[in-house]
Every structure is written in C-alpha cells, then in structure tokens.
Amino acid sequence: MTLSRRGFLAAVASGVVLGACSDDGNGGRADREPIRRPTTTGPLPRIEGMPFTLGVASGDPRPDSVILWTRLAPEPTAGGGMPDADIPVVWEVATDDRFRSLAAAGVATASPAMAHSVHVDASGLDPARDYWYRFRAGDAESPVGRTRTTPAEDASPERLRFAFASCQNWQDGFWTPYRHLAEEDLDLVVFLGDYIYESAVNPTAARQHDGPELFDLAQYRNRYGLYKGDAGLQAVHAAAPWLVTWDDHEVDNNYADDLHEDGDPPEAFLKRRADAYRAWYEHTPVRLEPPSGPDLEMYRRVGFGDLATFHMLDERQYRSDQPCNSPIDAGPACAELDERERTMLGERQERWLLDGLARPAATWDVLANSVILAQVPIPLGEQEFFNFDQWDGYPPARRRLLDRLAERDGGNAVVITGDIHASGATDLLADFDDERSKVVGSELIGTSVSSEFDEALIEVFATAAEAAPWVTYYEARQRGYVRCEMTAEEMRADFRHVETTATRRSPIATVSSWAVEAGRPGLQEA
Ligand SMILES: [Fe+2]
Structure with a gap:
C-alpha cells in the first residue's frame, strides 16, 4: 500500500526543498511544484540487520508511471527477520543517478501481512525517460535501480530493445547469463515463468534448495528469499523494468487450474495455490492488486507507443487439465484433444486476447507465452507423441488464436516462449495440418x-524439430536469453548463450539471429 503524495506530505514532519545542487530540483520540469525529500517521523521499530538483502526492482511501466518494488528482509530464507510491525519506507525517483533532481517521492508502508514488501506506483513521470530510484527504511538505504517509462501512447518510437528469459532452477546451475543481461541496454526485460522451482533439496546439486517441496506461504516466501538473494538476478532487476508472467513451477509442476499434478483434492490444492500466488505477488514488481485468495487475475497489456503491444498471458490458472489421461502429460493423440470446450486461457482471458488482437494498436503484437504454441509432433518409432502440457494439448484453443491472426487486418504477431529449456524459432502456420497454409506469425523460444x-531427450527433440518444416532453429544444450530489437520495419532476435552455468562467469555469444520484416510474416536468418 502506498500513501499518496498528498498523504505523504501530511505525514512527514519536515522536508528539504531541493534545488541548491540541481537544475531546478524538480525533475527537470519547471511547471511542477518542487518535490520534497521525504522523511519519516516518530520512533521506528528496530530492524536487526540489513533489510535490503533482496535488492530493488521495477515493472509494468507506463508513459507516466512505473511500479517500484522492494522487500525488507534481513533474514530472507528464515521468515524475513522483521519485527511484527508496519514500517514506513521512503522512496525516491530521480532523473539522475545521484538523486540531485527528484521527479517523485513518498512514503510507503511495509506491513507484516505482505512480508514487508512494497509496491509503489510512482506516477507523474515523463514518457520514454530513464529514472533512478531507491528506498530507505530507518537508517538503511537500498541499492539504486534504473528504470524507464514507456513512450506516450500516440508516440512513434524509433526502436524498442528488450530481452526475454525464463526458467531459473537454482539447483541446475549458476545464473551466469544474468551477468551479461544486466549489461545490455534495454527498455524492458520480459520474464516468461519458472522464477522459482517448488522442488525439494537435491543433495547432489552445486547450489541447493533451502528445504522440502513447497506447500505453504512461509515456505514459498523463503524460497523467493533464496532465489532473490542472487546478485546477478538483482543486477538485472536494477537495470531495467520487467514484465513478468508465470508458468507452473511458481506453484507446482504441470498444474492446471485447481488440479495438482499428482491429483491432490482441489480444495487442498487451491489453498496451496493461494499461498504461492501471494508469495509471487509479494516478490514481483507488477501493477496488480494484492491477491486475497486462490485467484489472481494477472493477464494484462503493456503498450510501447505505436510500435509494440505486450500481451502478458496466464496459461496456468484457467486451463483445462492436460488431456488423454497420461501420467507424464505426453503421449499419442486421443479423442479428448479435439474437444472444443477445452481451454488454455479460460473463456474470459481468451476473449480478452482475441479482442485485443482483432484491431492491432501497434506494429508488433508480442504475446508473452509460457508454453510452446507451435505444433511439434515428436516422432517415436511408428508413433507420434505430443507434449500435452504445451498448446499441443489444446489444439482447438490454438486454432481459435491462429484463426484470429489469419483473419485480422494488419499487425505482426511475435510469440515469445519459455518453459522448455531449449532455444528455438518457428513460423506459426494458419493450419499446422496443412504445410502450405499461410504464415500468420513467428514464435521465438x-x-x-x-x-x-x-540430456536423453536432446536428440529426440532434434528429430522432432527436423520433421516439422516450420521449425527454423533448435538448440537444447545451452543456457541464456534472447535479445530483441523492433523498429517499424523489422524485428530482430539474437539468441545469446553462455558456454556454461557450472561457473559464475562464462563468456556469452550470439549463436543465432533471426529477423521478421513487418508486413511479411515468416522468419529469415539474420
Ligand atoms: Fe522451467
């Protein structure tokens, strides 16, 4: 919860009008009242230790505002270590990294009910501009983050640079790619899911989880405390605003709506989902109201002038169960696959997405998509297998989306995808059962x-990629992220991979690049 600027002015005892060492002390805008540096009053509950162990973050930018995040947690993997009391947290946004010229400031409240996290909607900012922000609680000061507002809605920005990433299993390796991602010059970072993994300790892992599989709020919070302690991750959060969606591991592997992968009763699973969603909210810089139960409507759109619209999708909360009664959620096709009412997005979100795609508001529609959209049959002997957890388990829902892309007037659709732990690029066909049908968009995985x-599946999937003529690129051995640049004429994607995640440092290289020309769907090697 954030005090309004008016509220904070009333709540602070004193403030110093800036100006002596800045241009005008007013974020560069002479027409606004000066921003006072906020202070808090009265005795504060004592915080033992350094509270800003999890860094700072920003997200869901708009032309005039951005969400700022931090959490006070001197003991992030052991319940947080904060007193059971509300703590006032001063926040400041400046137009320079030395905070000479404040553009917005205020006092937020970090309360025990939200694990002493804060989500500040810093408003009154200028479009398409860099800002720096920081927090203060008692005597402690947070690291400084850089963020950036989006261009005005009717602006025609020359370019958009963003990167997307997903799947950071603590126990599988160091997050070596983040050291490089933090150095990229980006407007946005998009995260496509699996920010934490809910699994138990793997005793042979180089870095190990902090306890058993996660089931309740305290456990989920501690796991975020572990993950968000990583210096590389903190550096990427401090470098650019993020747009975040989730996949399954923020709650439980391959869950679908109220169904647990191992078949726990829905009432028990919904309790677990409520705890997991709450912990996700507490640790994510999103422009959303805090959840109060097992539901959290988080799909949303973020615009970037007339150049791009990001459609942030939720592919877990409303989906039908994976079909064909397979314990591993993969197998040969069965009749259930064709049932029209089966859904990936749920009725409401699907209507929202299809309506939003009907009349393109920007040159590029970017769908932030958790699981692979393209059809990728896996040849196994005489049979074809499908991964039912992906859109291959929901063909009628995929058809409705592809139909919309095929029939609409104008626009260019780029789907960006995580989940599978492999890099790939594929054209999206109007009808995957007809190889000659038109290309309606592209998917970057x-x-x-x-x-x-x-390792055992790398060759199996290579065979699948080769057998699908619309798949243009596949590589499963390397870790990294994808960096994209969009202009009104072209989109370019660079697949950036490190050599290893067995060490904290490893060189990065662009191993493959793909481009799409606006108005001419279809991937071209760049
Ligand atoms: Fe994953």
Whole structure:
C-alpha cells in the first residue's frame, strides 16, 4: 500500500526543498511544484540487520508511471527477520543517478501481512525517460535501480530493445547469463515463468534448495528469499523494468487450474495455490492488486507507443487439465484433444486476447507465452507423441488464436516462449495440418537461464524439430536469453548463450539471429 503524495506530505514532519545542487530540483520540469525529500517521523521499530538483502526492482511501466518494488528482509530464507510491525519506507525517483533532481517521492508502508514488501506506483513521470530510484527504511538505504517509462501512447518510437528469459532452477546451475543481461541496454526485460522451482533439496546439486517441496506461504516466501538473494538476478532487476508472467513451477509442476499434478483434492490444492500466488505477488514488481485468495487475475497489456503491444498471458490458472489421461502429460493423440470446450486461457482471458488482437494498436503484437504454441509432433518409432502440457494439448484453443491472426487486418504477431529449456524459432502456420497454409506469425523460444534440458531427450527433440518444416532453429544444450530489437520495419532476435552455468562467469555469444520484416510474416536468418 502506498500513501499518496498528498498523504505523504501530511505525514512527514519536515522536508528539504531541493534545488541548491540541481537544475531546478524538480525533475527537470519547471511547471511542477518542487518535490520534497521525504522523511519519516516518530520512533521506528528496530530492524536487526540489513533489510535490503533482496535488492530493488521495477515493472509494468507506463508513459507516466512505473511500479517500484522492494522487500525488507534481513533474514530472507528464515521468515524475513522483521519485527511484527508496519514500517514506513521512503522512496525516491530521480532523473539522475545521484538523486540531485527528484521527479517523485513518498512514503510507503511495509506491513507484516505482505512480508514487508512494497509496491509503489510512482506516477507523474515523463514518457520514454530513464529514472533512478531507491528506498530507505530507518537508517538503511537500498541499492539504486534504473528504470524507464514507456513512450506516450500516440508516440512513434524509433526502436524498442528488450530481452526475454525464463526458467531459473537454482539447483541446475549458476545464473551466469544474468551477468551479461544486466549489461545490455534495454527498455524492458520480459520474464516468461519458472522464477522459482517448488522442488525439494537435491543433495547432489552445486547450489541447493533451502528445504522440502513447497506447500505453504512461509515456505514459498523463503524460497523467493533464496532465489532473490542472487546478485546477478538483482543486477538485472536494477537495470531495467520487467514484465513478468508465470508458468507452473511458481506453484507446482504441470498444474492446471485447481488440479495438482499428482491429483491432490482441489480444495487442498487451491489453498496451496493461494499461498504461492501471494508469495509471487509479494516478490514481483507488477501493477496488480494484492491477491486475497486462490485467484489472481494477472493477464494484462503493456503498450510501447505505436510500435509494440505486450500481451502478458496466464496459461496456468484457467486451463483445462492436460488431456488423454497420461501420467507424464505426453503421449499419442486421443479423442479428448479435439474437444472444443477445452481451454488454455479460460473463456474470459481468451476473449480478452482475441479482442485485443482483432484491431492491432501497434506494429508488433508480442504475446508473452509460457508454453510452446507451435505444433511439434515428436516422432517415436511408428508413433507420434505430443507434449500435452504445451498448446499441443489444446489444439482447438490454438486454432481459435491462429484463426484470429489469419483473419485480422494488419499487425505482426511475435510469440515469445519459455518453459522448455531449449532455444528455438518457428513460423506459426494458419493450419499446422496443412504445410502450405499461410504464415500468420513467428514464435521465438528462449532457452532457460539455468534449468537443464534432459540430456536423453536432446536428440529426440532434434528429430522432432527436423520433421516439422516450420521449425527454423533448435538448440537444447545451452543456457541464456534472447535479445530483441523492433523498429517499424523489422524485428530482430539474437539468441545469446553462455558456454556454461557450472561457473559464475562464462563468456556469452550470439549463436543465432533471426529477423521478421513487418508486413511479411515468416522468419529469415539474420
Ligand atoms: Fe522451467
């Protein structure tokens, strides 16, 4: 919860009008009242230790505002270590990294009910501009983050640079790619799911989880405390605003709506989902109201002038169960696959997405998508297997989406995908059962930050990629991220891979690049 600027002005005892050492002390805008440096009053509950162990983050930017995040947690893997009391947290946004010129400031409340996390909606900012931000609680000051507002809605920005990443299993390797991602010059970072993994300790892992499989709020919070302690991850959060969606491991592997992968009763699973969603919210810089039960409507759109619209999708909370009664959620096709009412997005979100795609508001529609959309049959002997956890388990829902892309006027669809721990690129066909049908968009599949791809399956999937003529690129051995640049004419994607995640440092290289020309769907090697 954030005090309004008016509220904070009333709540602070004193403030110093800036100006002596800045241009005008007013974020560069002479027409606004000066921003006062906020202070808090009265005795504060004592915080033992350094509270800003999890860094800072920003997200869901708009032309005039951005969400700022931090959490006070001197003991992040042991319940947080904070007193059971509300703590005032001062926040400041400046137009320079030395905070000479404040553009916005205020006092937020970090409360025990939200694990002493804060989500500040810092507003009154200028479009398409860099800002720096920091927090203060008592005597402690947070690290400084850089963020950036989006261009005005009616602006025609020259370019958009963003990167996307997914799947950071703590136990599978160091997050070596993040050291490089933090150095990229980006407007946005998009995260496509598996920010934490819910699994128990793997005793042979180089870095190990902090306890058993996660089931309740305290456990989920501690796991975020472990993951968010990583210096590389903190550096990427401090470097650019993030747009975050989730996949399954933020709750439980391959869950679908209220169904647990091993068949726990839905009432028990919904309790677990409520705890997991709450912990996700507490640790993610999203422009959302805090959840109060097992539901959290998090699909949303973020615009970037007339150049791009990001559609942030939720492919877990509303989906039908994976079909064909397979214990591993993969297998040969069965009749259930064709049932029209089976859904990936749920009725409401699907309508919202299809409506949003009907009349393109920007040159590029970017669908932030957790699991692979393209059809990728896996040849196994005489049979064809499908991964039912992906859109291959939901063909009628995929058909409705592809139909919309095929029939609409204008626009260019780029789907960005995580989940599978392999890099790939594929054209999206209007009808995957007809190889000659038209291309209606492209899908870029980003490898994981650290999560492994099962060595035994690498060749199996290589065969599948070769057999699908629309798949243009596949690589499963390397970890990294994808860096994209969009202009009104072209989209370019660079697959950036490190050599290893067995060490904290490893060189990175662009191993493959793909481009799409606006108005001419289809991937071209760049
Ligand atoms: Fe994953």
